[in-house]
Amino acid sequence: MSKPPYARELKVCLCHICGFACPQDAHECPRCFSPVHVRKTNSLARTWAFLIASIIFYVPANTLPVMYTSMFSGGSENTIMSGVIEFWQHGSWDIAILIFIASVAVPCMKFCVLGTLLITCQRRSCWAMRERAKLYRFVEVIGYWSMLDVLVVAVVAALVQFRALSTIEPRLGILFFGLVVVMTMLSAMSFDPRLIWDAEVNDVE
Amino acid sequence: MPQQPDWIICEHCDSVYHRRPLARGEAARCIRCDAVIERSRRFNVEQLFALTLAAAIMFIFANAFPIMHISLQGLSNEATLWESVQALAQGRITLIALVAGLAIIFAPLFQILLLGWVLGYAYVGEIAPGFRACMRALEHLRPWSMLEVCLLGILVAIIKLAGMLNVSPGIGLWAMAMLTVLIILIAGRDIRYLWDDLKVPIA
Numbered sequence: 001m002s003k004p005p006y007a008r009e010l011k012v013c014l015c016h017i018c019g020f021a022c023p024q025d026a027h028e029c030p031r032c033f034s035p036v037h038v039r040k041t042n043s044l045a046r047t048w049a050f051l052i053a054s055i056i057f058y059v060p061a062n063t064l065p066v067m068y069t070s071m072f073s074g075g076s077e078n079t080i081m082s083g084v085i086e087f088w089q090h091g092s093w094d095i096a097i098l099i100f101i102a103s104v105a106v107p108c109m110k111f112c113v114l115g116t117l118l119i120t121c122q123r124r125s126c127w128a129m130r131e132r133a134k135l136y137r138f139v140e141v142i143g144y145w146s147m148l149d150v151l152v153v154a155v156v157a158a159l160v161q162f163r164a165l166s167t168i169e170p171r172l173g174i175l176f177f178g179l180v181v182v183m184t185m186l187s188a189m190s191f192d193p194r195l196i197w198d199a200e201v202n203d204v205e
Numbered sequence: 206m207p208q209q210p211d212w213i214i215c216e217h218c219d220s221v222y223h224r225r226p227l228a229r230g231e232a233a234r235c236i237r238c239d240a241v242i243e244r245s246r247r248f249n250v251e252q253l254f255a256l257t258l259a260a261a262i263m264f265i266f267a268n269a270f271p272i273m274h275i276s277l278q279g280l281s282n283e284a285t286l287w288e289s290v291q292a293l294a295q296g297r298i299t300l301i302a303l304v305a306g307l308a309i310i311f312a313p314l315f316q317i318l319l320l321g322w323v324l325g326y327a328y329v330g331e332i333a334p335g336f337r338a339c340m341r342a343l344e345h346l347r348p349w350s351m352l353e354v355c356l357l358g359i360l361v362a363i364i365k366l367a368g369m370l371n372v373s374p375g376i377g378l379w380a381m382a383m384l385t386v387l388i389i390l391i392a393g394r395d396i397r398y399l400w401d402d403l404k405v406p407i408a
């Protein structure tokens with residue numbers, strides 16, 4: 001089957017808010033009045049910036065404790081990994097795997113995927129375009145599940161407040177972890193998947 | 206030039222297609238990049254409005270009642286969603302409380318309010334005042350609304366705490382579970398059909 005035409009060939013461009021096919025030279029969507037761009041502005045630079053910020057935040061997110069638990073005698077601080085290991089040792093391997101996926105596997109995968117997409121787009125690579133497009137959509141869908149650990153800490157810290165007996169408090173690591181998630185989400189949002197396909201045509205600004 | 210609303214552009218690769226009517230449950234995929242470019246609509250305006258009202262009620266329940274009770278050696282405690290967000294608001298890490306508050310309380314709240322406003326007018330066949338701004342806000346809010354993640358988080362918290370103390374779910378949790386489903390149903394892309402339904406004038 002022959003490939004469908006690109007929007008550029010028909011002199012239109014998509015409004016991301018309402019889906020209207022705007023004339024290519026429009027700065028504003030005629031239907032919903034939101035700004036339209038042929039490509040997201042500075043997509044590559046912004047995606048890189050958010051991606052690098054999230055990788056930097058990822059270091060303190062994993063090395064600093066995210067939670068402080070005091071139980072009867074003495075207290076202990078947990079990082080994300082030590083929390084996972086604790087679950088594992090207490091036999092709840094399913095929860096351990098769940099938290100590991102949400103807090104470690106998903107962010108790391110996002111770093112790799114976004115990095116790969118950025119580099120291949122900068123090189124105007126025609127390699128595995130369909131697969132790269134799918135990878136991007138996958139990253140967009142799973143991204144926010146990393147917030148899991150932040151919300152777990154919030155709920156647990158709100159509940160366990162028995163002054164003398166036992167308390168659980170959030171610690172600085174959770175801030176950095178939350179920022180990692182926000183930064184990777186912003187990074188994925190700044191990336192314009194249409195850049196993948198621009199490699200097919202050479203005359204795009 | 207053909208009538209423009211008949212064109213449908215894939216947001217992932219910029220391919221242009223002619224809109225074709227879809228049967229119920231059908232989805233159109235892009236030939237070039239395989240992304241879903243259009244789904245058949247699940248609900249009409251009346252149904253969406255009714256679901257939004259239900260979501261508003263569930264939102265009130267989910268926030269007014271505790272989501273969990275715990276007890277330990279005769280002492281007991283409970284927490285609401287708002288208290289969970291507050292628990293993060295401590296000194297240097299307060300910023301994360303804002304993110305969590307947005308994700309589990311404010312984004313869903315604004316989604317419900319905006320949908321109620323827009324759909325309430327659409328129900329009587331009118332374009333709500335500020336329709337464009339509301340629709341834009343809804344599009345921007347969607348990625349930050351994370352109730353389903355919160356629901357999973359609460360389940361993890363239950364399992365985490367069940368080992369050391371007695372945990373029981375509260376009314377808020379059941380309401381939140383229903384709210385999560387409702388938000389997924391109403392806050393999706395179905396709402397975009399309003400642009401065509403209401404024949405929003407094109408400048």
Ligand SMILES: [Zn+2]
Nearest residue numbers: 015018029032
């Ligand atoms: Zn528009």
Ligand SMILES: [Zn+2]
Nearest residue numbers: 215218235238
């Ligand atoms: Zn496509």
